[in-house]
Amino acid sequence: MVRTICCEKTGLKKGAWTPEEDKKLVAYVTRYGLWNWREIPKYAGLSRCGKSCRLRWLNYLRPNIKRGNYSKEEEEIIINMHQALGNKWAAIAAKLPGRTDNEIKNHWHTNLKKRLKQESKPAHTSEGGSECEDNNKQESEPSTLLPNSPSLQTSENSPLSPVPCLSDFSSSSSDFMVETSTNWMADEYAVSSDKIAEVLSGDFWTEPYVAENSYIQENFPETLAYPEILFPLSPISLEESLRTYGFCEDIDYMEWFN
DNA sequence: AAATTTTACAACCGCGCAACC
DNA sequence: AGGTTGCGCGGTTGTAAAATT
Numbered sequence: 001m002v003r004t005i006c007c008e009k010t011g012l013k014k015g016a017w018t019p020e021e022d023k024k025l026v027a028y029v030t031r032y033g034l035w036n037w038r039e040i041p042k043y044a045g046l047s048r049c050g051k052s053c054r055l056r057w058l059n060y061l062r063p064n065i066k067r068g069n070y071s072k073e074e075e076e077i078i079i080n081m082h083q084a085l086g087n088k089w090a091a092i093a094a095k096l097p098g099r100t101d102n103e104i105k106n107h108w109h110t111n112l113k114k115r116l117k118q119e120s121k122p123a124h125t126s127e128g129g130s131e132c133e134d135n136n137k138q139e140s141e142p143s144t145l146l147p148n149s150p151s152l153q154t155s156e157n158s159p160l161s162p163v164p165c166l167s168d169f170s171s172s173s174s175d176f177m178v179e180t181s182t183n184w185m186a187d188e189y190a191v192s193s194d195k196i197a198e199v200l201s202g203d204f205w206t207e208p209y210v211a212e213n214s215y216i217q218e219n220f221p222e223t224l225a226y227p228e229i230l231f232p233l234s235p236i237s238l239e240e241s242l243r244t245y246g247f248c249e250d251i252d253y254m255e256w257f258n
Numbered sequence: 259a260a261a262t263t264t265t266a267c268a269a270c271c272g273c274g275c276a277a278c279c
Numbered sequence: 280a281g282g283t284t285g286c287g288c289g290g291t292t293g294t295a296a297a298a299t300t
Contacts, residue, residue, distance in 0.1 A: 016268070016294085038285065054286075055269065090288060101288075102268080110266050 013047045017056050021046055025053055026061050059102045066098035070107060078104055079112060 013021075028044035034057075037050035046053060059065075070078075074096055081092045089101035089108075096104065 014270075036285080050285080051271090052269075058287095059268075087289065105289075106267055 012049050012052075014052070017060075021048070022056070022061055025057060029057060029061075055102075059100045064098050065100065067103070070111075074099070075107075075112060078108060079116065082108065082112075 024044050024046055025040075028040065032040075032043075034040070037054040039050070040046075041048045041050055041053045044053070048056075077095055078092055081088075081095060085091050087105075089105045093099050093101040093104050
């Protein structure tokens with residue numbers, strides 16, 4: 001079977017995303033929703049493959065993502081579920097609202113795995129070997145999850161955690177559209193609309209969002225910027241997509257596009 | 259202070275599944 | 280029924296930042 005290779009076309013950008021690219025993707029998805037990852041970058045004015053856009057959106061840009069600052073409870077869930085399921089990161093992520101499978105996987109490899117290993121081999125220097133990544137080996141002691149371990153605190157002030165907890169948002173991406181219809185605002189992770197606005201307006205949104213429309217007009221034809229021209233049956237209205245993605249009702253997102 | 263090593267995270271790659279035609 | 284396509288998942292790699300020497 002001949003597969004469509006991601007980024008097969010030359011000219012498609014790879015590597016780290018720029019704030020400008022992020023803005024384009026967020027602006028597009030916020031307005032038009034997710035309808036076809038393969039086509040979205042084209043209409044969003046991005047020289048990226050759909051797969052790259054999807055990953056960026058799911059793991060970093062979408063609303064309600066929690067970054068860093070793993071709670072003891074979350075780590076316990078990860079460890080326990082990993083013991084039960086193995087490397088089923090998507091399934092584990094489904095139990096941790098706002099966490100992505102990728103982030104959980106990273107956290108496991110960089111923190112939890114090592115910590116569990118240390119716990120299982122107390123008071124001895126690293127006796128070699130075992131190292132290797134058999135993720136199902138360290139399951140022996142899920143209950144040894146050291147709630148008071150100093151390392152649990154290390155992420156608290158992580159500079160790599162710029163985005164505060166926004167809310168429940170299952171990362172089980174295949175169920176993304178459906179699951180997000182749940183009332184995430186009501187759950188334990190819900191935050192104020194002010195917080196959301198702060199996130200949306202802060203940091204990489206260093207400039208007034210409305211000003212970002214300029215890229216659309218400058219960088220590519222309007223027919224591409226506004227796919228309803230080409231796709232009058234665009235599947236998701238702006239309002240619906242905002243609701244779907246959990247943006248705050250108090251914010252006048254329409255203003256961004258005026 | 260500079261060089262080196264380690265850590266943490268973002269992003270890419272390839273495979274497999276399921277829907278569609 | 281079988282081919283094609285898009286998407287999701289998990290493994291892996293690249294790299295910037297932090298820590299150590």
